[in-house]
Amino acid sequence: MEKIPVGILGATGMVGQQYIALLANHPWFDVRYVAASPRSAGKVYREAVGGRWNATRGDLGGSNSPAAATLTVEDANDVSRAIAAAKRGDCAFVFSALEMGKDEIKALEESYAAAGIPVVSNASANRWTGDVPMLIAEVNPDHADIIPLQKKNRGWDKGFIAVKPNCSIQSYMTPLWALLQAGYEVQRIIVSTLQAVSGAGYPGVSSLDIVDNIVPYIGGEEEKTEQEPLKILGTIQGNSIVNAQGLKISAHCNRVPVIDGHTACISLEFGSKKPSIDEVKHIWTSFKALPQELDLPMAPKQPIIIREEPDRPQPRKDREADKGMAVSVGRIRPCNVFDLRFAAVSHNTVRGAAGGGILNAELLKAKGYLG
Numbered sequence: 065m066e067k068i069p070v071g072i073l074g075a076t077g078m079v080g081q082q083y084i085a086l087l088a089n090h091p092w093f094d095v096r097y098v099a100a101s102p103r104s105a106g107k108v109y110r111e112a113v114g115g116r117w118n119a120t121r122g123d124l125g126g127s128n129s130p131a132a133a134t135l136t137v138e139d140a141n142d143v144s145r146a147i148a149a150a151k152r153g154d155c156a157f158v159f160s161a162l163e164m165g166k167d168e169i170k171a172l173e174e175s176y177a178a179a180g181i182p183v184v185s186n187a188s189a190n191r192w193t194g195d196v197p198m199l200i201a202e203v204n205p206d207h208a209d210i211i212p213l214q215k216k217n218r219g220w221d222k223g224f225i226a227v228k229p230n231c232s233i234q235s236y237m238t239p240l241w242a243l244l245q246a247g248y249e250v251q252r253i254i255v256s257t258l259q260a261v262s263g264a265g266y267p268g269v270s271s272l273d274i275v276d277n278i279v280p281y282i283g284g285e286e287e288k289t290e291q292e293p294l295k296i297l298g299t300i301q302g303n304s305i306v307n308a309q310g311l312k313i314s315a316h317c318n319r320v321p322v323i324d325g326h327t328a329c330i331s332l333e334f335g336s337k338k339p340s341i342d343e344v345k346h347i348w349t350s351f352k353a354l355p356q357e358l359d360l361p362m363a364p365k366q367p368i369i370i371r372e373e374p375d376r377p378q379p380r381k382d383r384e385a386d387k388g389m390a391v392s393v394g395r396i397r398p399c400n401v402f403d404l405r406f407a408a409v410s411h412n413t414v415r416g417a418a419g420g421g422i423l424n425a426e427l428l429k430a431k432g433y434l435g
Contacts, residue, residue: 068435069154070425071097073140073176074161075132076104076112078119078266079186082418083159084109085119088130091361092426092435095132096154099140112137118266143175150181157434159421160185163265177223182434184425185227186417188284191292194304196225198295200234200420201360201427202353202367203241210300211433217303224433228424229296230288231416232257232317235328235408237293238367238391242351243344244297249310249335252402255289256316258327260379263412264319274321285317325379326412333402341396344404345370348393360426362419364390377409388414389423 070087074080075098087095099105104112110124110133117124124133138145140162149155158176160183162169169189176183190196195214197207211224229237236255244250259282261269273279290313297308320327339347348368355363364386371377371394382392388411399405410416428434 065092067094068092068156068429069094069096071095071099071146071149071155071158072161073099073158074163075109075137076100076116077161077163078262079161079413079417081113081117081119082413083161083421084130084132085121086362086414086418086422088132090422092429093422095130096135097138097146097149097158098132098135099138099146102139102141104137105139107137109133109135109137116266118262141172143172143179146176146181147179155181157182157184157425159418159425160187161418162187173225177220177225178218180220180222182223183225184421184428185225186421187227188230188288190225191227191229192295193225196227197305198227198229198292199424199427200229200237200296201355201363201423202238204296205354205427205431207300207305208428208431208433210305213303226424226428228417228420229292230285231263231326231412232259232285232289232328233292234412234416234420235326235391235410236330237296238351239348239393239406239408240293240332241297242347242368243332243339246339246347248337248339250332251310251312251335252333253311253313254331254402255313256318256329257285257289258318258320258322258329259285260322260324260326260412261319262324263326269319274319277321279319280316282317282319286315289313289315289317322379324411324413325383325409326416327377327379328408329405330408331399331402331405334404338403341398341404344396355423355427358430360423360430362387362389362423362426366390368393370394370396377407379409382409383411387419389419391415
């Protein structure tokens with residue numbers, strides 16, 4: 065199969081670097097266009113990143129260097145450069161890992177889409193736009209079907225916007241969805257997240273703030289953790305996606321001295337029908353969804369991996385499970401206040417960021433919206 069040429073906006077940032085690394089040998093997509101801030105524009109990508117390369121899956125020199133290392137970085141604010149790249153066959157769509165103000169990102173992503181360049185975004189700016197799908201590929205792939213309506217609403221021809229949700233919810237949304245799919249209503253959730261410093265980007269949190277410390281506040285994270293699942297679990301009605309009703313989430317989000325891998329400790333309260341611990345384990349072990357049925361390249365073979373050890377999952381030991389795309393769960397036990405409690409780990413810059421974006425693009429391609 066001839067590979068689809070793709071671009072990366074915000075290519076020099078931490079998430080952009082993960083896109084470069086993860087797409088280096090992708091069977092469907094070929095990075096042929098990179099763009100970042102004006103201060104990086106005009107430089108070769110390797111030079112623009114300089115000593116800030118933090119993706120652990122590759123490097124920018126030697127035999128393991130991705131081909132994108134030699135590309136010239138363009139100004140992400142100049143949409144005309146991407147249009148020119150599209151015309152010469154170097155940019156069929158873009159992954160957005162932009163790092164700027166939300167209003168700026170929203171306007172810029174819409175400019176790309178209006179210019180006929182689809183945007184698969186990691187940014188939060190368009191997550192609450194009513195006709196923009198916020199996708200976790202195993203949970204709500206049907207939300208992609210609002211794209212034709214989005215294009216009609218905006219008068220866009222080929223362009224559209226699809227986004228992924230916040231990294232903090234990746235560790236529990238798939239296990240939650242598996243239980244809902246099995247017929248068990250969940251009414252209330254209390255979640256405490258222990259979030260890695262890589263989630264703050266580079267250079268991120270000051271060492272004097274995080275070494276020997278836990279910071280019990282991450283701006284905007286608790287609101288995202290409590291609200292975004294409601295859209296993901298919602299339904300397409302009319303011109304927009306309407307939030308799910310009846311589910312309440314209370315979140316505590318903490319920054320911890322871990323490099324990669326978000327941990328969540330979750331308690332669930334079910335409705336009148338309550339599964340046994342053995343049934344929960346069976347549901348999670350046997351769970352498969354559309355990405356697994358389609359055998360998408362970035363999809364984990366086993367979306368939910370159960371760890372039976374009493375002290376697992378742990379970010380250092382479990383964040384890389386199945387390409388960094390699986391959710392590892394453990395400590396599955398009854399809750400003295402609600403019904404069920406467990407711990408979960410997911411890789412925040414892979415599953416929660418670039419890897420999740422790539423999987424969304426694969427899903428969109430498989431559904432006929434890309435390429």
